[in-house]
Amino acid sequence: MEGTKDSNVKRFCSQHILVILGFSSVIAVTALIAVGLSQNKPLPENFKYGIVLDAGSTHTNLYIYKWPAEKKNNTGVVQEVEECKVKGPGVAKYSNKLHALETYLIACMERCKNVVPRSLHPETPVYLGATAGMRLLRMQNEHLAHSVLDEVAKSLSEYSFDFQGARILSGQEEGAYGWITINYLLGKFVEKSKWLGLMAGERQSTFGAMDLGGASTQITFAPESHTAESPDNFINFRLYGKDYSVYTHSFLCYGKDEALQQKLAKDIEVSSNGILKDPCFHLGYAKLVNVSKLYTSPCAKRYEKTLPFDEFQIQGTGNYQQCRQSVLELFNTSYCPYSQCAFNGIFLPPVKGNFGAFSAFYFVMQFLNLTSTKVISQEMMSETMRKYCSRPWQEVRTSFPEVHEKFLSEYCFAGTYILSLLLQGYHFTDSSFKDIEFMREIEGNSAGWTLGYMLNLTNMIPAEQPVTAPLSHSTYVFLMVLFSLILAVALIIGLVVFKNPSYFWKEMV
Ligand SMILES: Nc1nc2c(ncn2[C@@H]2O[C@H](COP(=O)(O)OP(=O)(O)OP(=O)(O)O)[C@@H](O)[C@H]2O)c(=O)[nH]1
Numbered sequence: 001m002e003g004t005k006d007s008n009v010k011r012f013c014s015q016h017i018l019v020i021l022g023f024s025s026v027i028a029v030t031a032l033i034a035v036g037l038s039q040n041k042p043l044p045e046n047f048k049y050g051i052v053l054d055a056g057s058t059h060t061n062l063y064i065y066k067w068p069a070e071k072k073n074n075t076g077v078v079q080e081v082e083e084c085k086v087k088g089p090g091v092a093k094y095s096n097k098l099h100a101l102e103t104y105l106i107a108c109m110e111r112c113k114n115v116v117p118r119s120l121h122p123e124t125p126v127y128l129g130a131t132a133g134m135r136l137l138r139m140q141n142e143h144l145a146h147s148v149l150d151e152v153a154k155s156l157s158e159y160s161f162d163f164q165g166a167r168i169l170s171g172q173e174e175g176a177y178g179w180i181t182i183n184y185l186l187g188k189f190v191e192k193s194k195w196l197g198l199m200a201g202e203r204q205s206t207f208g209a210m211d212l213g214g215a216s217t218q219i220t221f222a223p224e225s226h227t228a229e230s231p232d233n234f235i236n237f238r239l240y241g242k243d244y245s246v247y248t249h250s251f252l253c254y255g256k257d258e259a260l261q262q263k264l265a266k267d268i269e270v271s272s273n274g275i276l277k278d279p280c281f282h283l284g285y286a287k288l289v290n291v292s293k294l295y296t297s298p299c300a301k302r303y304e305k306t307l308p309f310d311e312f313q314i315q316g317t318g319n320y321q322q323c324r325q326s327v328l329e330l331f332n333t334s335y336c337p338y339s340q341c342a343f344n345g346i347f348l349p350p351v352k353g354n355f356g357a358f359s360a361f362y363f364v365m366q367f368l369n370l371t372s373t374k375v376i377s378q379e380m381m382s383e384t385m386r387k388y389c390s391r392p393w394q395e396v397r398t399s400f401p402e403v404h405e406k407f408l409s410e411y412c413f414a415g416t417y418i419l420s421l422l423l424q425g426y427h428f429t430d431s432s433f434k435d436i437e438f439m440r441e442i443e444g445n446s447a448g449w450t451l452g453y454m455l456n457l458t459n460m461i462p463a464e465q466p467v468t469a470p471l472s473h474s475t476y477v478f479l480m481v482l483f484s485l486i487l488a489v490a491l492i493i494g495l496v497v498f499k500n501p502s503y504f505w506k507e508m509v
């Protein structure tokens with residue numbers, strides 16, 4: 001009797017010890033995790049800001065970026081916090097009314113004053129980059145182009161920000177910075193980590209970038225193999241410890257608007273009596289075009305002729321096949337001084353890999369409802385264009401009352417132009433066409449050259465891989481938890497076995 005009582009007490013005690021041990025182990029593990037987490041929690045962050053103005057041919061856009069000061073060299077830390085569209089046309093259009101540039105940027109710069117904390121204004125850089133519209137103006141009148149830049153520079157230097165200058169980007173820079181932007185945002189410059197970051201990662205292939213503006217268009221990508229042909233079309237980068245040889249070309253006059261101007265100048269006939277029957281506009285659509293305005297841009301100059309009228313009327317006939325034929329005449333493929341060319345004798349290696357196509361590539365494809373499905377075939381797009389172009393103008397107008405008339409009337413031309421540029425201009429095939437992703441933004445950041453420009457000017461992309469902790473924060477916490485749990489379980493089992501081996505065996509049997 002006494003013996004049974006004794007063993008009951010023992011059993012009671014050992015069970016309680018077990019519970020206490022288990023409980024303390026859980027507390028210990030929880031404490032370990034809490035300490036691990038709090039120890040590794042990033043300190044309150046100190047942010048920096050940067051402002052870039054994209055002075056395009058059709059309009060100016062301002063972007064405000066923000067990033068944690070301590071992590072400036074890490075990838076993917078820069079966030080676009082604001083995009084502000086400047087009211088009015090592109091800066092080049094102000095060449096005959098420079099005084100209007102005094103107030104042009106006020107509204108967007110006021111936004112900057114509100115978004116960027118006041119104490120950071122003096123250290124926040126402001127950059128203005130002008131693109132094809134200003135390149136064209138400089139070709140026509142260098143002095144006027146300088147006056148426009150001086151005027152915008154003067155207005156920007158009146159703010160308390162750190163204004164770093166206004167300049168015209170070369171076509172190469174525009175292409176290259178667009179390529180840097182999307183690959184930075186897609187995280188392509190860092191190695192793809194393997195096994196929770198414990199094993200060495202592998203180099204990722206980059207995305208090509210295609211930008212379709214109003215006055216020029218850029219194509220930039222890392223070709224399959226490097227060639228010594230046309231060295232002007234190559235840029236070499238060393239980013240995060242890796243070398244990239246990137247092909248880029250900017251086709252001036254082949255932006256969406258200048259391409260249309262070229263087409264109209266090409267098609268208007270001396271004998272046409274002031275009427276241009278145009279298959280790229282819908283049946284029933286009519287618009288008057290001023291002849292002298294048509295020839296003001298250097299892009300349409302090559303088709304300039306003396307016409308017996310001052311203005312002509314476009315009359316739409318809405319025929320996709322004929323529109324395609326007319327558009328193709330803009331690409332001269334009759335000569336090529338290299339092993340292979342895009343058009344107009346410009347070298348282009350075979351397109352390779354995935355591409356991000358943005359700006360007007362996206363606007364047009366979005367309108368045509370061709371961005372929701374991820375993979376778009378060229379047949380799908382041709383069929384969409386065939387149907388869309390054949391719709392009468394009145395029907396189109398009433399179907400899309402919210403769309404600006406200028407954009408709406410030009411989607412038939414724009415879609416046909418995009419298809420021709422990609423297939424006949426850049427030689428995308430049925431299969432490679434499907435590798436094009438039409439994008440406006442990547443995780444809230446606009447696809448365009450501005451971010452790449454700022455990353456470069458603020459030295460935020462190091463040539464060499466920055467030295468970082470061997471494990472990421474999440475991997476570190478995961479491993480801490482895992483090993484703590486293993487330790488706790490081992491400890492409990494060990495203690496039970498050590499305290500009462502016979503009890504343990506009995507329970508098991
Ligand atoms: N449908 C549509 N078209 C747009 C929109 N915004 C701009 N566009 C047109 O798309 C074309 C390209 O626009 P952007 O990329 O802003 O061109 P940009 O930067 O001014 O011109 P570049 O200096 O040649 O780069 C132009 O013809 C614009 O008029 C939009 O929201 N919807």
Ligand SMILES: [Ca+2]
Pocket residue numbers: 056057131213214359
């Ligand atoms: Ca642009």
